Amino acid sequence: MTILILGGAGRTGARIHHRLTTRGVPTRLASRRTGFDWHHPETWPAALEGMSAAYVCFSPDLALPGVPGKMEAFGRLAARSGLERLVLLSGRGEEGARASETALRAGGVPTTVLRCSWFQQNFSEHFLTGPVRRGSLRLPAPDVPEAFVDLDDVADAAVRALTRTVPRDAVYELSGPELLTFTDVVAVLSGVCGRGIAFEPVDVPTFVADLAVDGIPREDAEPLAYLFTEILDGRNASLGDGIEQLLGRRASPFSSYARVAAETGVWA
Template sequence: MTNTNVLVLGGTGRTGSRIVGRLRDRGIPTRVASRRGGSPFLWDDRSTWDAALRGASAAYVCYSPDLAFPGVAEMIGEFADRARGLGVNRLVLLSGRGEEGARASEKAVQETAAEWTIIRSSWFAQNFSEHFLLGPTLRGRLVLPAGDVREPFIDIDDLAEIATAALIGDGHAGAVHEVTGPRLLSMHDVAAEISAAAGRNIEYAPSTAEEFVADVARDGVPHDDARPLAELFESILDGRNASVTADAESALGRPATDFADYARRTAASGIWNPHIESHA
């Protein structure tokens, strides 16, 4: 793709910051848009949209907390229409695997953008080190309404590599990449992998949605954010995603990163060191 100027929504977040780093390493002009980024962008303030979009030729689109939430699909469709009107012809949308509610947002992009790529992702491995499950991990007790369901966790670094290629390269237009890690793990397996890497015991405690909300509240997660997440987990952690795809390996041109490799790398960073625990 020539004359590329890329807009990265959520460019200071977990996926966005990694994409921004990869784009800038390649010398690609990149605009970071977020609530606190160089280009202020708020989904619920449409007056911020045009300034972020103007002059870009491609955009990475992610919505937090989740595409499946009510009213989001309509907003994504409006954004895609605004983007195309301003000459942003290539959109790469981050979506969630197994989330029926997210399909409407995917469709809105597919029907509007001149070029589109959907990255339909399984659960992030980094949820245990950079997001709402860090506190429970530090406490040594993963409280989740997940039962014994198995999930093929994807490493965000793999996802960022795929998204970067879709934004600036060829061969991804019109593709739905349903990305997973290479192996299915239950939450018991996750606890065992983190325990082995961190050198201390982490246990998994199957919970109700209410117990999950109460546990993450200990880390300052507001009830209004935690409750919809708990309901979403209960709806998709029913076995529908208990399968591995080859999409990540195909897009990367190499095997996807295994959860054990992520755990060893993360443990070496010190983030799971109990001596720095501040969430108890």
């Protein structure tokens, strides 16, 4: 049994790779650096050849227009390539992501969907690292509650779904254990950093200009902003029980993540 990890060098992929190799499970990583590109379907068969299962992580985001077509083609190819299981990283409350989930199943390979809340690590491993460092979290969103999930919990859940028998075609809602507004989040971050960090809702052009300060180009920032204005409206203000269902334990709170991240010096 060899497991294909798409986006294997990324935030979730690297964590899953580490867990599987620690257990001695053979893996193959695939992304542009290994010759696999979501925009070039002719690069997909070589990645799938000889694999028994795959972790499917689309970049930059599963909810963007045009992605369901790619998911359908990939799901059909996975079936022809003999894969027995797919585990898809998805997002909660996103219409586009829902369409991608359905499309991936078109080939008939049993598919587990991990529908995730906002990642806690967006504040330290992604586009919000710079704003936290500067003490000013400005987002194109109101101060809605979100159930931020820890990527280590997501990786544990993915490994479980990849290596153990789970109900065919199950959907798991993965969230953290509590609802926090962005005001709550900056209070926690201020505490662990020992200095004030403020939250401020801003319009999309201001958000895009802020991300440019951290070197994130307009073509990447605008789709992110579009997604935030769509999903950060309170629709995901509920807890999911996927971590408990898959792992039999409680999800890890934001405060634990923030304390550990601060100790690494990422916000210094």
